[in-house]
Amino acid sequence: KQEVTQIPAALSVPEGENLVLNCSFTDSAIYNLQWFRQDPGKGLTSLLLIQSSQREQTSGRLNASLDKSSGRSTLYIAASQPGDSATYLCAVRPEFTKFYFGSGTKLNVKP
Amino acid sequence: KAGVTQTPRYLIKTRGQQVTLSCSPISGHRSVSWYQQTPGQGLQFLFEYFSETQRNKGNFPGRFSGRQFSNSRSEMNVSTLELGDSALYLCASSLDSGDVQYFGPGTRLTVT
Numbered sequence: 111k112q113e114v115t116q117i118p119a120a121l122s123v124p125e126g127e128n129l130v131l132n133c134s135f136t137d138s139a140i141y142n143l144q145w146f147r148q149d150p151g152k153g154l155t156s157l158l159l160i161q162s163s164q165r166e167q168t169s170g171r172l173n174a175s176l177d178k179s180s181g182r183s184t185l186y187i188a189a190s191q192p193g194d195s196a197t198y199l200c201a202v203r204p205e206f207t208k209f210y211f212g213s214g215t216k217l218n219v220k221p
Numbered sequence: 222k223a224g225v226t227q228t229p230r231y232l233i234k235t236r237g238q239q240v241t242l243s244c245s246p247i248s249g250h251r252s253v254s255w256y257q258q259t260p261g262q263g264l265q266f267l268f269e270y271f272s273e274t275q276r277n278k279g280n281f282p283g284r285f286s287g288r289q290f291s292n293s294r295s296e297m298n299v300s301t302l303e304l305g306d307s308a309l310y311l312c313a314s315s316l317d318s319g320d321v322q323y324f325g326p327g328t329r330l331t332v333t
Contacts, residue, residue, distance in 0.1 A: 141319050153225075153311055153324040199264065203319060208277045209254070211264040 112137045114202050116212035123190055124220050131185040131215045133200035138178045141203045145174050145185050147196040148214070154199065157185070190219045223248065225314050225325035233331045239300040242328045246293050246314030252276075253295040254322065255287060258309040267310075270295055271318060299330075307332045 113136045123129055133143070142161045146154040158167045158174040160183070166175040173186040183200055197216045201209040226245045234240050246253050254277075255267040266279040270289035289295045293314075299306055309329050313322040 144322065146324075151309075151329075153326045154313070154322075156321050156323060159321045201264075201322075208266040208269065208279055209322070210266075211256075213263045 112140075112202055112204055112210040114200060114210050114212040116198075116200060116215050118215060119213065120216040120218070122218040122220060125190060125192060127190050127219075128186070128188050129190055129217075131187070131198050131217070133183040133185070133202075133212055135181045135183075135202045135210070137204065138181050139204060140178065141205050143174075143176055143183050143203070144201045144209070145172075145183075146199045146201065148199060149196050157198075187217075190217075192219050192221050195219050225312060225323055227310075227312050227325040227328050229328060230326065231329045231331075233333060234302050235333055236302055236304060238302050239298065240302060240330065242297045242299075242310055242312075242330075244295045244297070244312030244314075244325060246295070246312075247323055250314035250316055250323075251293055252315045252318050252320070253289055253293065254313045254315075255295070255297050256311045256313065257281075258311060258327070259307075264311070267297065269318065276318060302332045304332050306330065 144159045145157040160176045171188040197214040199214045201211045228243045252271045254269040258264045269277040273289045284300045287297045309327045311327045313324045315322045
């Protein structure tokens with residue numbers, strides 16, 4: 111069974127800092143991996159989707175990388191802002207089956 | 222283009238009752254997935270429907286069921302509610318399985 115771990119569980123940084131969030135998974139046979147953010151009490155917002163054949167995806171200040179062989183993905187946030195404060199979740203999808211979610215990293219960016 | 226909508230947004234039910242939640246996907250999306258989110262268990266997959274057929278199912282008891290209509294709208298039903306069913310229920314739609322998932326705002330269910 112696929113297990114997804116996100117470290118750290120919580121992170122507090124000053125505004126402007128670059129940061130990296132980590133996601134690891136136990137089974138490298140994945141179809142794709144998706145990063146989301148969730149604001150308190152709300153649904154999830156898709157940030158980036160990386161297909162198994164890709165190494166990275168970029169959107170604005172966000173860059174996600176994927177290393178299937180080591181079972182790791184990272185989400186890099188450049189020049190963090192208070193508006194980036196949220197919980198970040200990664201989800202791994204094995205071949206056409208359900209998504210497995212990590213427990214998330216709660217990010218607080220201090221002004 | 223309108224996003225994923227879920228109704229109702231909040232619901233309070235009593236143990237033993239049943240509840241039906243509704244999800245309208247983004248226009249053109251044929252895959253709808255349901256998730257349960259709780260502080261203790263995190264996000265857990267319930268089931269996925271594609272073109273009115275259940276394609277995948279998570280590890281939940283038979284009290285949890287769903288269906289999808291020809292217009293891709295989906296409903297989720299929970300019978301004989303238990304206190305532990307209190308959670309945020311999220312619906313997500315995508316063009317097809319494996320594509321980017323777009324989530325609705327969720328339905329907050331409280332069972333007393």
